[in-house]
Amino acid sequence: MTTNRTRSEGRPDLDPQAPLPDLFRRLDATEHGLTTEQARQRRTEYGRNELRRQRRRSWWRELGRQLVHPLALLLWVAAILAWVAGTAVLGAAILAVIALNAAFAAVQERQAERAVEALTRYLPQQARALRDGQWRQVPAAELVPGDIIAVGEGDRVSADARLVDGGVGVDLSALTGESQPAYRSADAAGRAGSLTEAGNLVFSGTSCVADEARGLVYATGMRTELGRIAALSQRVGREESPLERQVRRVAWLIAAVAVGAGVIFFPIGVFAAGMPISDAFTFAIGLLVANVPEGLLPTITLALAVGVRGLARLGAVIKRLSAVETLGSTTVICTDKTGTITKNRMRVSAVRAGDQLLDPLPDPPPPPGPALCALAVSAVACNNAELRPDADVGDPTETALLRFAAKLGPPPGGQRQAQFHFDPRLRLMSTVDSSGTELWLHTKGAPEEVLRRSTRIIDAGGVERPLDEATRADLADAVTGQARQGRRVLALARRRLTGPTGERAQAERELTFLGFVAMVDPPRAAVPDAVARCHTAGIRIIMVTGDHGLTATAIARQVGITRGEPRVLTGADLDGMTPQALRDLLAANPEVIFARVSPEAKLHIAEALQADGQIVAMTGDGVNDAPALRQADIGVAMGRAGTDVTREAATMVLTDDNFATIVAAVGAGRRVYANVRKFILYILAHTTPEVVPFLIFALSAGAVPLPLTVLQILAIDLGTETVPALALGREPAEPGLMERPPRRRTDRVIDRRMLLRAWAFLGLISAVLVMAGFFAVLLSGGWTPGAPTGPGSPLHETYLQATTMTFLGIVACQVGTAFAARTERAPLRAVGVFTNRPLLWGIAFELAVAAAIVTVPPLPDLFATRPPPVPALALLLVFPIIVWGSDELRRKLTGS
Numbered sequence: 073m074t075t076n077r078t079r080s081e082g083r084p085d086l087d088p089q090a091p092l093p094d095l096f097r098r099l100d101a102t103e104h105g106l107t108t109e110q111a112r113q114r115r116t117e118y119g120r121n122e123l124r125r126q127r128r129r130s131w132w133r134e135l136g137r138q139l140v141h142p143l144a145l146l147l148w149v150a151a152i153l154a155w156v157a158g159t160a161v162l163g164a165a166i167l168a169v170i171a172l173n174a175a176f177a178a179v180q181e182r183q184a185e186r187a188v189e190a191l192t193r194y195l196p197q198q199a200r201a202l203r204d205g206q207w208r209q210v211p212a213a214e215l216v217p218g219d220i221i222a223v224g225e226g227d228r229v230s231a232d233a234r235l236v237d238g239g240v241g242v243d244l245s246a247l248t249g250e251s252q253p254a255y256r257s258a259d260a261a262g263r264a265g266s267l268t269e270a271g272n273l274v275f276s277g278t279s280c281v282a283d284e285a286r287g288l289v290y291a292t293g294m295r296t297e298l299g300r301i302a303a304l305s306q307r308v309g310r311e312e313s314p315l316e317r318q319v320r321r322v323a324w325l326i327a328a329v330a331v332g333a334g335v336i337f338f339p340i341g342v343f344a345a346g347m348p349i350s351d352a353f354t355f356a357i358g359l360l361v362a363n364v365p366e367g368l369l370p371t372i373t374l375a376l377a378v379g380v381r382g383l384a385r386l387g388a389v390i391k392r393l394s395a396v397e398t399l400g401s402t403t404v405i406c407t408d409k410t411g412t413i414t415k416n417r418m419r420v421s422a423v424r425a426g427d428q429l430l431d432p433l434p435d436p437p438p439p440p441g442p443a444l445c446a447l448a449v450s451a452v453a454c455n456n457a458e459l460r461p462d463a464d465v466g467d468p469t470e471t472a473l474l475r476f477a478a479k480l481g482p483p484p485g486g487q488r489q490a491q492f493h494f495d496p497r498l499r500l501m502s503t504v505d506s507s508g509t510e511l512w513l514h515t516k517g518a519p520e521e522v523l524r525r526s527t528r529i530i531d532a533g534g535v536e537r538p539l540d541e542a543t544r545a546d547l548a549d550a551v552t553g554q555a556r557q558g559r560r561v562l563a564l565a566r567r568r569l570t571g572p573t574g575e576r577a578q579a580e581r582e583l584t585f586l587g588f589v590a591m592v593d594p595p596r597a598a599v600p601d602a603v604a605r606c607h608t609a610g611i612r613i614i615m616v617t618g619d620h621g622l623t624a625t626a627i628a629r630q631v632g633i634t635r636g637e638p639r640v641l642t643g644a645d646l647d648g649m650t651p652q653a654l655r656d657l658l659a660a661n662p663e664v665i666f667a668r669v670s671p672e673a674k675l676h677i678a679e680a681l682q683a684d685g686q687i688v689a690m691t692g693d694g695v696n697d698a699p700a701l702r703q704a705d706i707g708v709a710m711g712r713a714g715t716d717v718t719r720e721a722a723t724m725v726l727t728d729d730n731f732a733t734i735v736a737a738v739g740a741g742r743r744v745y746a747n748v749r750k751f752i753l754y755i756l757a758h759t760t761p762e763v764v765p766f767l768i769f770a771l772s773a774g775a776v777p778l779p780l781t782v783l784q785i786l787a788i789d790l791g792t793e794t795v796p797a798l799a800l801g802r803e804p805a806e807p808g809l810m811e812r813p814p815r816r817r818t819d820r821v822i823d824r825r826m827l828l829r830a831w832a833f834l835g836l837i838s839a840v841l842v843m844a845g846f847f848a849v850l851l852s853g854g855w856t857p858g859a860p861t862g863p864g865s866p867l868h869e870t871y872l873q874a875t876t877m878t879f880l881g882i883v884a885c886q887v888g889t890a891f892a893a894r895t896e897r898a899p900l901r902a903v904g905v906f907t908n909r910p911l912l913w914g915i916a917f918e919l920a921v922a923a924a925i926v927t928v929p930p931l932p933d934l935f936a937t938r939p940p941p942v943p944a945l946a947l948l949l950v951f952p953i954i955v956w957g958s959d960e961l962r963r964k965l966t967g968s
């Protein structure tokens with residue numbers, strides 16, 4: 073072994089295309105795999121089979137990035153202007169603002185990144201490896217060179233391996249960008265040149281799309297091809313979401329307004345109010361700095377990240393931050409049936425063997441006659457599941473068949489010779505088994521498919537006869553009768569083979585129909601409720617299933633998806649339909665069920681709905697579902713039953729495979745969006761009480777002294793208000809959130825209604841209160857309009873107390889605004905006054921900072937504050953109640 077050298081070089085010094093015996097020798101391995109102990113030792117030697125994360129951006133670089141953010145650049149300009157104008161204190165304050173903001177944004181960005189990264193923990197990848205002579209599911213991270221692994225359709229390959237047996241179709245696009253699947257087989261000859269072109273190798277990070285093979289692991293972790301090119305560095309995307317894009321645009325708009333306000337103020341201050349030029353300049357800059365919403369974007373990123381974390385706890389793992397927002401606007405959920413709506417826990421409840429129907433199937437079953445025996449033999453032979461005392465392995469349809477057969481007695485064992493995998497398009501699976509000297513084909517699948525390929529039928533006594541039309545019709549009726557009860561029906565057939573099997577179509581023909589089994593698969597308990605919530609939330613549910621139309625309809629009715637007569641469309645109907653016809657049909661029929669559809673059809677359904685402006689969530693579990701999942705706005709894969717390929721293609725993975733979780737996730741998405749609106753409202757509301765004092769000062773042409781200083785504005789916007797704003801992102805869902813139709817694609821996060829509420833209602837009330845406080849202090853101190861209040865004048869202390877009152881008044885009003893912002897339509901008591909703990913802490917922080925600015929030296933000197941008289945302070949106590957109370961009243965009166 074060359075382990076030491078291997079480790080130091082980072083790649084094994086071996087040729088994976090060497091003759092197999094050489095490769096086994098070099099890897100010190102055998103066809104029987106490794107023992108657990110050997111694997112453990114090798115893990116300490118080679119490390120875990122993981123890709124090292126691409127180094128994160130360092131703290132300093134992240135901070136640097138935030139410092140040159142366009143909005144920060146605007147502040148730099150303001151700082152330079154302040155410095156040039158000789159107001160060094162303001163310049164320094166702006167620099168502090170830039171630094172604080174950058175640090176704040178950097179922390180939030182990093183938190184968001186972490187939240188997404190942490191999600192990989194929720195989806196640990198598994199691999200099948202031969203350990204201690206047995207096939208085991210092991211965490212992919214524990215694979216080591218020398219392991220023998222199995223890869224089958226739908227699996228993600230977890231390490232680089234040389235195939236030793238079988239062949240697989242692989243999708244190499246993650247490595248080579250080539251989207252056409254390639255075939256790799258143990259028998260393929262080695263090839264010089266690029267390793268990825270070698271016909272007998274498979275690579276970590278690629279996925280298996282067909283068949284099955286076994287391979288000898290020769291490289292893991294960073295030594296794999298994938299590790300080498302580090303292509304998987306960022307599997308979880310971090311692109312800007314539409315919400316972030318919208319908010320960025322709005323942030324720029326507000327920044328432009330702020331610059332405009334500053335520019336307009338300057339001449340008004342100088343010429344109308346007679347302010348000294350330097351003061352006017354300082355104030356203009358202050359106005360600009362205070363209103364540039366530089367904290368908005370990182371706060372939204374953080375809200376989305378918090379949403380992602382919350383969703384993971386619900387059982388929905390999201391792979392993109394922006395998906396949280398898309399989820400909230402979902403208008404249609406296309407869901408499959410088995411496992412998502414139903415429990416995927418099947419039990420055979422009726423059987424028809426030959427022409428004998430046992431419905432219900434007695435428990436224990438009667439002693440089986442020849443037909444029932446033949447049915448059971450086929451059910452066991454054409455089966456890849458395994459009954460285990462701890463947990464059954466395999467497809468629940470197949471385990472149900474095994475359990476049914478087991479009750480009839482031990483079946484005679486045959487020897488599997490070949491297999492035609494279950495194909496969701498054909499809806500059939502077959503195996504070729506030898507029994508003594510005989511060779512049999514056993515087929516199971518959708519009854520109509522099996523019937524179509526059958527020419528004979530067995531009778532109860534086991535005698536075969538030709539299948540006439542009357543019997544066909546009778547069988548079809550019997551199947552329909554079962555499906556109508558919501559049962560899943562599977563037919564079984566067989567054929568004695570006399571020669572080689574040949575092509576699939578050649579093998580699966582002239583079958584002898586043995587009978588069918590009907591299984592019950594009860595709906596999940598939480599589904600009817602979730603369906604009802606979708607209905608009230610205006611979300612349409614479309615069932616898209618491979619199962620029989622009647623089975624699907626019965627289940628859809630049981631859980632409330634259909635309430636009237638649904639329009640049932642089959643895959644065959646879809647084939648003959650133009651995209652436009654499909655769009656029209658979906659628009660015209662509120663209740664549609666797609667049955668017996670192929671995975672490809674799901675893609676067309678998603679496209680048709682999207683062409684109509686719908687936001688589509690689509691579930692899927694099979695390999696062929698991947699394109700539809702990619703096409704949908706939210707591709708939903710199953711964490712338990714699904715394949716790695718769909719998990720890779722999906723935006724959201726359900727750890728519990730439950731439909732109800734999709735609905736909960738939509739609710740969470742709506743909540744995040746609503747919370748983003750809440751803190752934007754809160755941040756916007758302070759603008760009016762900050763601008764009005766200046767307007768009064770300017771319009772009075774200096775008769776009223778300036779009620780608020782620039783540094784005080786900065787202290788509010790960038791000090792006291794930050795934490796409560798963040799805390800609004802943690803609001804619980806407002807009642808009624810899932811009782812409204814989804815928001816439209818065209819809806820803006822900041823709309824006119826919100827601006828009116830922020831500026832013209834909450835803001836205006838605050839401004840009135842704040843100015844009343846200012847004048848109350850000023851007048852009670854003996855001030856008359858036009859009286860001097862500058863340094864050295866007898867009224868100067870009173871003036872300082874009055875501006876402090878304005879400052880504290882705005883802080884008090886913002887406390888009221890924070891409570892008002894908590895709900896958009898409902899009364900606050902519907903969510904509970906004390907239910908948002910972080911907000912209560914945020915308000916405590918806000919009040920503590922405000923108190924410190926007024927009382928803790930040297931802050932009062934820096935911010936020019938003096939504690940107002942006690943009666944004025946008492947007045948402050950009612951401000952929040954008035955602001956919040958008025959909004960409660962408005963909501964009550966207007967209903968929104």
Ligand SMILES: Nc1ncnc2c1ncn2[C@@H]1O[C@H](COP(=O)(O)OP(=O)(O)OP(=O)(O)O)[C@@H](O)[C@H]1O
Pocket residue numbers: 408409410411467469470494496499500501516517518519561562616617618619620
């Ligand atoms: N293991 C299997 N072997 C043979 N036939 C099967 C097997 N599993 C399913 N079928 C048949 O193929 C049909 C389609 O199966 P598919 O897995 O595409 O969808 P489904 O499980 O019925 O429903 P859904 O799409 O809602 O999950 C089934 O209704 C059944 O008749």
